Amino acid sequence: MKFGEQLRSSIIREYQWYYIDYDGLKADLKRPSGPHGEWTEEDEKRFVSKLEAELDKVHTKQQVKAMEISRRIAVSEREVKDVVNRLQERGLNEEGPSEEEFMLLEEDLSDIIAEVHDLAKFVQVNYTGFYKIIKKHDKMTGWRLKPVFDARLKAKPFYKENYDAAVVKLSKLYDLVRTRGNPVKGDSSAGGSQGSFVRHTTKYWVHPDNVTELKLIILKHLPVLVFNPSKEFEEADSAISSIYYDNPETFELYEGRLKKTEGAEAIRLRWYGGMQTETIFVERKTHREDWTGEKSVKARFALKEKLVNPYLRGELLPSAIFEKARKEGKKSEKAIAEDERLAAEIQYSVLKKKLKPVVRSFYHRTAFQLPADARVRISLDTELTMIREDNLDGVQRSGDNWRRTDIGIDWPFPQLPPSDICRFPYAVLEVKLQTQLGQEPPEWVRQLISSHLVEAVPKFSKFIHGTASLFPDRIHLLPYWFPQMDVDIRKPPTHDFGIKRLESSTRTSTTDVDEDDDEDSDEENETTTENQNGETSGQGVTRNRRARGGVTATDIEDQTVDQASNENTYLYDSEDEPDEDRLEEARRVGGWTYYSTLLQTRANAAARVTWSVLKALVPRPRASQVPRNANLESLLGSGEIHQKRIKAPKGKKIYVPVRVEPKVYFAAERTFLGWLEYSIYIGTIAVTLLNFGASDKGGRGSSIIAAGVFTLLAFLSLWYAVVIYLYRSHAIRTRKAARYYDKWGPSILCAALFVAVVLNFVYEGKGRGVW
Structure with a gap:
């Protein structure tokens, strides 16, 4: 538009x-x-x-x-x-x-x-x-x-x-x-203990244009989670900073989290508010595969800021950290023991894997949740920024400290050089549901995540994105969303959430679209959406407003559009220069420049029309309409899914997560054994033909030819089975996004068997004098 x-x-x-x-x-x-x-x-x-x-x-x-x-x-x-x-x-x-x-x-x-x-x-x-x-x-x-x-x-x-x-x-x-x-009253810290909890989390990107609207929609269903209700809200209260640790030489934690390998860890130190905060949370995220029957878990314990450096260097043992907690008796012995075990495991990982601070993430979080009720928790992270913390290029950023101290929460951090910072262009929405009890998410949540306000980005990670952005010379394996950062995520409205004024219509239509606007110079797609009656969307909206007498709809939650727009258009135009704008500039210059530009624009238009006609005339297979499953619909909505071919930057590879369960290995082995079985059958036929044909002097030559054909077929099927099995086993071990189905093998085997049987029949008949 x-x-x-x-x-x-x-x-x-x-x-x-x-x-x-x-x-x-x-x-x-x-x-x-x-x-x-x-x-x-x-x-x-x-x-x-x-x-x-x-x-x-x-x-x-x-x-x-x-x-x-x-x-x-x-x-x-x-x-x-x-x-x-x-x-x-x-x-x-x-x-x-x-x-x-x-x-x-x-x-x-x-x-x-x-x-x-x-x-x-x-x-x-x-x-x-x-x-x-x-x-x-x-x-x-x-x-x-x-x-x-x-x-x-x-x-x-x-x-x-x-x-x-x-x-x-x-x-x-x-x-x-x-x-x-x-x-509702209760523990405002997220509905209970934050030490160890399990949630089903889905993540979405939100364009800055839609952030305020999204907050206003959510607050009508869930209150903003405030940790200290007696204190007046300040901007620093919503600031969250995290330091992610990794081996700066191998980036093994980055690769493990990207590939989602079983037991992959992410270790970070987090604090809330400004740099003067004394309480630091040491956290570990552990990924678990679904086939294990376990869920990915985040566990953490609190530590004083002055104790962080000696703890990470191994000078302060976990038993000494929790000695005071045991004396005070504010926590149970079981909880203290779990925290101490977690602290020992994290300290061991830091020392063994030589983990150092590599990336800092900063954002302002607005969390929505009922106190003491963690069944539905929605958080919106705005002003997301990733900052380098390493000392790889000789620049002492964090030095020997556990974090750099030359920055705080003064977003957008104008003092940092561009090579040290990555300002993320979108807000990140996280919808966290406790699904272990089997409850379904509320209907308003389902409508929100399938609306035009959000863009689903499953498994998005601030740590992964920040590391890939800030270390382009060291990271060669990129997440799947990385090459799509230049795609505009804004979409035409698909839902009315009832954020309306009490008086008559808040929106008004001025004049109709004038002819001059057809030459708007920033356009890439100039088509208009038509509804089922053949009228344009603008005409349909105007007609509906007139039919209602200028009064907008009230707060009705079930106004989801049946089908989203079928066009690959967004809220605003592309930044590419269209032909009309080039023609307008050439007209001012005049002369040959104008006529050559005019000829070029007309040729481009004719080429586009010709290509569209040829695509419509050339017969090609049409895809069958398969109903979308519930999981995919909850992520991507009910509208059309637009596909775009993504190419990795030169020297990089895009890693697509592949889910591998133990039964996949057994399936590959069963397929291999199945091929071996049929190869043995074919080899048996060849041996039989050779043995029985040798005793028959009249058909000896034809039997030897037929036996040779079946022997060659058996050898080729054995060779093919071994090669395919080795390829699939390697792809499974490396989680490669390969084609695990066999498109040509069974068909070629059947055709070869048919040809072998026909040849045997022909030679046998000829040898016996039938023809």
Whole structure:
């Protein structure tokens, strides 16, 4: 979809006069005042002045609306506290707040949630508009405006508004109202002990444009998990840092986690908050294959920061670490013994495998969970950053310490060189479910993970991605998602989650799509989606709005679209330069440049049409429609799955995880023995023909020929069986993504047997004088 069309379809009624005038700015770029269509200094001044006015307009509206939302949250907070206090302080015969009061409060909070959502969408689409119009200006005029205007955007950073504090407050208030003043209470540390727990985890990428909307949707079902409710929320409270350890020479832990080998470990040291935090958690993740009957487990124990270095160097024994805990008696002897055993195993691995700090991960986490109930836990990690911690290239980053100390939590870490840092472009959503009890995930979770807001990335790992990104010269085996980082994960909306204002429709349609927008210069795909009635999506939306009288749907959770869009389009256009934009620039130059560009664009268009017609005419096998299983649908949704051929960078290999169970080895052996059996049968036939044919003088020559054919066939089948068995055994041991089915072997064997039998019949008949 073109950005101009997207902007018009995204206009919210309250903000309709405050959006960037994208069409007006684009029209100015197409009207240079130079004598030969050249962009002059007066044109540049006029354009910059208008762009400044648009920036002031958007920034002012954002500031005013943000203050208004803050005031509304403060007022709602007082009202909710008043109602809850009346509920808690009522006497035995006194009536508390009515159900209607709670319903009104819930509606008011839902309206505030919708306002935060609308403001986030307003900011996001305007920021994209400024980015695209500046890019269009630089490309069409040849004047470089982007570096200068970046400074203006930093002076008025309307797009850097952080809604985390508002989300935490709204979550607390909404939970109070939803539970009618009786929120679930319990251990806020994640529903119990974090020492050792088992969950089924699925991971997704979330585009920054959808982060705030996703948080607002989740908080209507799960409260934000706050570890210290009595403390005012600060940005540092959500900061999480982890130091991953590995052997910097062999990267054996990286390779083990990438290949998912049985017993593969990941060892990290984690802390919450700033660098002054004294409590450090030493964690170990252990991968277990499904055939073992065990689940992958994360185990950890707490350690004081001042004890980390002597512990990792082997100078501090685990028994000394937990001596104080035994004296205090706050934990059971069994729990202390488990922690001590874990500490001893990790210390042994660090010393034996010569593990050193290699990668740090930093992010801000927003966790959603009912206290004391870990059945459903959702976490969203934003501003994910991976940083080098090693000393491989002679640069002393961590030195002899267990972590580097020249950085803290001052994201985006501008002081670091580009070679030391990898800023991940997406947020990471983790949906953790306790599945050992056999319960199904809630319906709203199923709809959320199959919606347009998330992109499923099974087995995504911050440690694996950071190591592969920061050590390009040492890592040659890449995860499967690594070459897909340049693919835009934004998709057309497929679900309405009910984040709507209470009044009439919040969105409005301005004018129809004008003809000029057909020449929007950033487009790669200019088709429109048609619904079942043959009308375009924009017409269908407009018609539906008119039929409803401008009122949007209420909070209905079962509005999932039956089928997602069949086009491989995204929310915004590609950054590739289309033919229309090249033609527009060539028209200004004129002369042979214009005519050659015109001829080239027309030839490209004709070639595309011809190729489409040929593909439609040439007969080819069609794939059968196979119903999608429940596991795949939970990961990828019910829409069409688009495939793209991925090629590894030069000198690298993409590792695709292959699941290997013990029965696979036995299956390969059974297949090998089956081939041997048939080879022996064929060899027996050859020996029989040779022996009985030799006694018959009349058919001796034909029998020898037939016996030779069957002997050769037996030898070839034996050789083929051995080669295939060795190939499959090697592929299984190395977890290679090979073809384990035999496409040609059985068919060739049957054909060869048929030919051998026919030859034997022909020669035998000829030898006996039948023909």
